[in-house]
Amino acid sequence: MKLIDSHVHLDDAKFDPDREQTIERALAAGVECMMAIGTGNGPPDLEVAVRQADRYPFIYSTIGVHPHDASKATPETWTRLRQLAAHPKVLAVGEIGLDYHYDFSPRDVQRDVFEQQLALAAECAKPIVIHTREAWDDTLAMLRAHWQGAGIMHCFTGDEAQARQALDLGFHLSFGGVLTFPKADAVRQAARIAPLDRILIETDCPYLAPVPYRGKRNEPAFVVETARRLAEVRGVAPEAIAEATTWNFERLLFAGRDR
Numbered sequence: 001m002k003l004i005d006s007h008v009h010l011d012d013a014k015f016d017p018d019r020e021q022t023i024e025r026a027l028a029a030g031v032e033c034m035m036a037i038g039t040g041n042g043p044p045d046l047e048v049a050v051r052q053a054d055r056y057p058f059i060y061s062t063i064g065v066h067p068h069d070a071s072k073a074t075p076e077t078w079t080r081l082r083q084l085a086a087h088p089k090v091l092a093v094g095e096i097g098l099d100y101h102y103d104f105s106p107r108d109v110q111r112d113v114f115e116q117q118l119a120l121a122a123e124c125a126k127p128i129v130i131h132t133r134e135a136w137d138d139t140l141a142m143l144r145a146h147w148q149g150a151g152i153m154h155c156f157t158g159d160e161a162q163a164r165q166a167l168d169l170g171f172h173l174s175f176g177g178v179l180t181f182p183k184a185d186a187v188r189q190a191a192r193i194a195p196l197d198r199i200l201i202e203t204d205c206p207y208l209a210p211v212p213y214r215g216k217r218n219e220p221a222f223v224v225e226t227a228r229r230l231a232e233v234r235g236v237a238p239e240a241i242a243e244a245t246t247w248n249f250e251r252l253l254f255a256g257r258d259r
């Protein structure tokens with residue numbers, strides 16, 4: 001089974017002791033491609049994922065400012081993001097959005113930085129990776145007002161109604177470890193109704209490890225568990241999920257060009 005993990009944070013310090021081995025385990029598990037999320041600890045370092053993409057042929061990257069770090073953005077941030085967007089392995093702008101759970105940055109600043117990054121993504125013709133937590137209505141309103149392209153709802157944990165709203169906007173839904181949690185019936189229902197050509201899988205490692213690794217450090221190799229559960233939920237073979245999610249990723253992020 002060949003899989004693509006659409007959302008990894010391999011720059012996280014939790015991988016410092018064994019980053020190379022973690023990547024080896026991913027390849028051994030059939031994870032042939034990963035999209036490293038470039039938000040890191042926020043500006044001024046906007047290149048955490050680009051550095052990995054430069055190093056490994058099967059790692060691609062995003063660039064962006066996480067809503068947590070919105071208050072760290074400066075005029076230099078925008079100049080640097082524009083430069084980095086031209087890097088051949090930068091596939092998307094993300095993860096961007098709104099997080100009203102932690103409120104690490106003031107909400108008006110989060111909205112402003114989100115809006116500026118939607119404009120940046122449109123200007124560079126890149127899809128976006130959305131992080132939204134306890135901010136669904138505002139996120140959707142901003143996308144409706146300021147976004148016309150493609151994108152990914154990363155770590156989708158909404159219900160069927162929210163899934164339909166995101167799908168209507170043209171978004172792909174990326175499912176992670178939460179899909180395997182015993183109480184996540186609403187998320188599984190969303191995963192059941194989503195069209196096969198609009199789903200992706202991810203780990204969001206080191207966070208949110210799927211069952212049976214729940215509570216442990218997550219890593220890309222574990223995306224296999226999410227693929228298996230997604231297959232069960234949809235009543236298809238795991239290979240069918242692997243094939244569809246790989247194809248969806250390539251169509252969305254590579255837009256037909258070779259990897």
Ligand SMILES: [Zn+2]
Binds near residue numbers: 095131132
């Ligand atoms: Zn996130």
Ligand SMILES: [Zn+2]
Binds near residue numbers: 007009037095204
């Ligand atoms: Zn993430």
